[in-house]
Amino acid sequence: QVQLVESGGGLVQAGGSLRLSCAASGVTICISAMGWYRQPPGKERELVASIISGGATNYADSAKGRFTISRDNANDTVYLQMNSLKPEDTAVYFCNAVACTVVALEINWVDYWGQGTQVTVSS
Secondary structure, X not given: OEEEEEEOOEEEEOXXXXXXXXXXXXXXXXXXXXXXXXXXXXXXXXXXXXXXXXXXXXXXXOOOOOEEEEEEOOOOEEEEEEOOOOHHHOEEEEEEEEEEEEEOOEEEEEEEEOOOEEEEEEO
């Protein structure tokens, strides 16, 4: 089991910056990828950025050039630095971790989610 706790959301004006943090606890030794998703009001959850243990990253087109994901493997924490924020970035941001579980000698990969943190960008 992995627990994820996010922090760093809030209200910011367009053009401003926020930094989200997500600390993982529990059985973190088997976490492969961590990432951030967001769910705007009335819309489905979407990927913002992800990072794997080796450091390779992946960004949604809307995040490229403005957001940076980073990971502190020693402390099992992932960050999302968001710059040049726009009103359309307003959403609940969720931390995600993909970790393995072993059941009957079979390895399975499970998605874990944080509780979400609200980011509101005013125009």
